[in-house]
Amino acid sequence: MANEQRNEGQAHTGANLDGEASSPTAERYVDELFPVDEQWTRVREQLAAHDMPDISVEPGYGRLLTLLVHASGVQDALEIGALGGYSGICLARGLKPGGSLVSLELKQEFADVARRNMEAAGFGEVVEYRIGDAKQSLVMLEEEGRKFDFFFIDADKGSYLDYLEWAIKLARPGAIIAADNTLLRGKTIDPTRNGPSVLAIRAFNERIANDERLIGAMLPAYDGLALAVVK
Numbered sequence: 001m002a003n004e005q006r007n008e009g010q011a012h013t014g015a016n017l018d019g020e021a022s023s024p025t026a027e028r029y030v031d032e033l034f035p036v037d038e039q040w041t042r043v044r045e046q047l048a049a050h051d052m053p054d055i056s057v058e059p060g061y062g063r064l065l066t067l068l069v070h071a072s073g074v075q076d077a078l079e080i081g082a083l084g085g086y087s088g089i090c091l092a093r094g095l096k097p098g099g100s101l102v103s104l105e106l107k108q109e110f111a112d113v114a115r116r117n118m119e120a121a122g123f124g125e126v127v128e129y130r131i132g133d134a135k136q137s138l139v140m141l142e143e144e145g146r147k148f149d150f151f152f153i154d155a156d157k158g159s160y161l162d163y164l165e166w167a168i169k170l171a172r173p174g175a176i177i178a179a180d181n182t183l184l185r186g187k188t189i190d191p192t193r194n195g196p197s198v199l200a201i202r203a204f205n206e207r208i209a210n211d212e213r214l215i216g217a218m219l220p221a222y223d224g225l226a227l228a229v230v231k
Contacts, residue, residue, distance in 0.1 A: 027221060031060055039121050043086040050113050056083060057154065057180055058222050062090035065152065065178065068227075069094030072176055074149040077101045078141075080134050080163050081155030085114030085121075087180075091152060092123040101127045102141070102148075104134040104155075135159070138166040147172045153179040157197040160204040168213055171230040177214075179204070183224030 037059045047054050057065070069077060069091055075098070077091045082105035092101050101123075105111040111129045118127050130137040134155060151167040153160060160179060167177045181201070187193040188201050205226060208216040214228040 027060070031058075034059070034063065037062065039089050039117070040086055042120060043084045043089075043117050046113055046117055047084045050109070052084060052110065052113065056086040057090070061180070061222060061225055062086060064219075064225070065090040066094040068176055068178065069150055072149065072174075074176075075099045076146075076148045077150040077152070078104070078148045078167075078170065079152040079154070080104045081153070082111055082114040082129065083154075084110070085117035087152055087154060088114060088118055088127055089121045089123060091150070092118070092121075092126045095126065099126065102130060102146070103127055104130050104137045106132065106134065106155075135162060135166070138163075138170070141170060142166075146170060149175050151175065151177045153177070154181065157181065157184070158200045160200055161207060164204060164207060168230055173230065175230045177226075177228045177230065179208075179226040181223045182208075182218060182226045183220065185223060188224070 040056065040059050040062065043056055044054060047056070065087065073096055074094065075096050077095065077099070079087055079091060079101065082088060082103040088101055088103050095101065103111070103114065105114065108131050111131050115124070115127070115129060118124055130140070148170055149172055151171070153163045153167070155163065164177065171177070182188065182205055184198060184201055187198045188205065205218065208214065208218065208226045208228050213231055215231065216226065216228040219225040219227065
């Protein structure tokens with residue numbers, strides 16, 4: 001999720017029905033209720049230092065991820081797309097004692113930054129990184145018989161449907177699937193936008209809404225977050 005500088009360094013990247021920023025005043029109010037997350041600040045500094053894209057999840061969504069993981073009693077979580085490690089930190093914060101996080105990341109250099117940030121946050125022993133093409137890593141996880149209680153998808157948008165199918169395949173009953181950037185800064189709801197990523201995310205959103213294997217929902221704040229429970 002792209003970050004744009006504002007008060008306290010936080011950002012708004014969602015969209016309303018006109019393709020504009022969604023409720024920026026409301027989002028700012030909610031963001032400012034909570035202390036600035038020092039780990040988010042650290043991760044952003046590390047992203048800048050290593051010339052990496054500043055597209056971590058927003059702290060508000062990070063808190064939601066932590067809440068969902070904690071409330072669901074998640075033991076094993078899987079994220080697709082590590083970037084600088086902030087989403088991993090948020091997931092790890094909510095895990096049960098002894099819980100684990102598997103993080104799939106295409107680029108070794110990104111995983112190295114993420115690992116250092118996870119270690120700085122006290123979660124170095126919690127996370128296992130798998131480097132390379134995520135679909136190949138997912139095949140390996142299936143071959144290993146791995147199952148998960150929570151999935152966070154925040155990677156290449158054209159593969160979201162594939163990642164959703166893999167999440168369902170690797171899910172324990174009742175597992176939660178969360179996916180970021182489902183509004184694509186308003187492009188998803190703009191009928192004049194029909195690029196490959198937009199079409200892929202529209203198809204993904206429709207699957208979340210209509211797949212009988214799932215109980216789905218969509219949060220339109222920031223840049224959109226899809227949520228689903230695997231029946």
